[in-house]
Amino acid sequence: MIAYVDTIESFYNASTYSYDVNEGRTTANTPEEYEKLRRFFGWILAATIQDTFKCTTRWAQYTGTYPLRKHFKSRFPALNVHQRNDPVATDTVFSDTPAVDNGSTCAQIFVGTESLVTDAYGIKSDGKFVATLEVNIRKRGAMSKLISDRAKAQVSNKALDILRNYVIDDWQSEPYHKHQNPAERRYQTVKQYTMVFLISLVRLLKPGYLPYRMLSTC
Numbered sequence: 001m002i003a004y005v006d007t008i009e010s011f012y013n014a015s016t017y018s019y020d021v022n023e024g025r026t027t028a029n030t031p032e033e034y035e036k037l038r039r040f041f042g043w044i045l046a047a048t049i050q051d052t053f054k055c056t057t058r059w060a061q062y063t064g065t066y067p068l069r070k071h072f073k074s075r076f077p078a079l080n081v082h083q084r085n086d087p088v089a090t091d092t093v094f095s096d097t098p099a100v101d102n103g104s105t106c107a108q109i110f111v112g113t114e115s116l117v118t119d120a121y122g123i124k125s126d127g128k129f130v131a132t133l134e135v136n137i138r139k140r141g142a143m144s145k146l147i148s149d150r151a152k153a154q155v156s157n158k159a160l161d162i163l164r165n166y167v168i169d170d171w172q173s174e175p176y177h178k179h180q181n182p183a184e185r186r187y188q189t190v191k192q193y194t195m196v197f198l199i200s201l202v203r204l205l206k207p208g209y210l211p212y213r214m215l216s217t218c
Contacts, residue, residue, distance in 0.1 A: 077165040082141035086112040089147040090133075090154065091183035092126045108132040110140075111186040113147065118186060129153040133162060145169040149181050 034046040034053075041049055074080055094106040104122030108129055111118050119140065121132040130153070137143075146163060148154040150172040163170055173180035 078142065078167040081137060081166060084112075084141035084143050086114050086117075086143055087145040087147060088112055088136075088143035089181055089183035089186070090129075091149060091181060091187060092129070092151060092153075093187055109183050109187055109190070110136045111183045112143075113182050116186070118190060120190070126151065126153045130156070130158045130162065133159065137162075137166065142166040142168055145171060147171050147173070147181060147183070149173050149178070149184075150175070 031046065031050070034049045037049050038044065038046060041052075089111045091109050092106055093109060096105075098105050099122055102122060104124055106124070106126060107120045107122050108126075109118065109120050110132075117140070119136055121135060123129075123132060129151075133146075146154075146168055148170070153159070155170075155172065160170075162168075178184045
């Protein structure tokens with residue numbers, strides 16, 4: 001086992017292989033190097049090994065300490081959460097009327113740019129962005145990239161620490177260019193369907209009910 005690990009590590013660390021830090025992938029500089037790795041992969045075709053390298057990431061490095069120790073959880077936080085292969089855009093929306101249930105005056109929206117999965121978390125100030133980010137990662141998984149509009153809470157040191165721990169890329173839109181943040185457009189859709197839901201609810205209630213009078217004034 002130790003000899004196998006040392007040998008395969010020497011292949012990975014050889015000068016004939018290149019490691020892309022941004023993509024987290026290792027590729028061979030020449031096709032002949034994949035042929036040398038066939039004995040480590042049950043003598044499958046070299047082309048299959050090349051495709052395997054393209055689909056495999058190396059966000060964590062092997063420490064190589066002996067004797068080998070048993071770990072029930074990885075020491076790298078990025079390996080302990082589900083990886084959501086989807087860039088996520090986020091934005092904070094504010095309201096002049098507090099929520100009835102918890103008094104929230106704003107909400108943090110997370111939108112998957114490819115899946116369009118949308119999550120909204122009620123908060124009382126934009127300083128709770130870090131808490132909502134952690135909840136979204138816990139529920140949905142670590143996104144591949146976080147897109148924001150460079151708000152102070154979204155580029156704070158606490159937020160950057162979370163992005164570093166889970167190896168999440170980040171991107172911020174330019175000032176006065178709201179169209180670069182997909183969450184801005186998605187929020188319009190969320191608001192539209194919310195109003196449709198409220199109007200439908202008003203029509204289902206009887207005029208004498210208190211909820212009817214409350215919703216009809218919205």
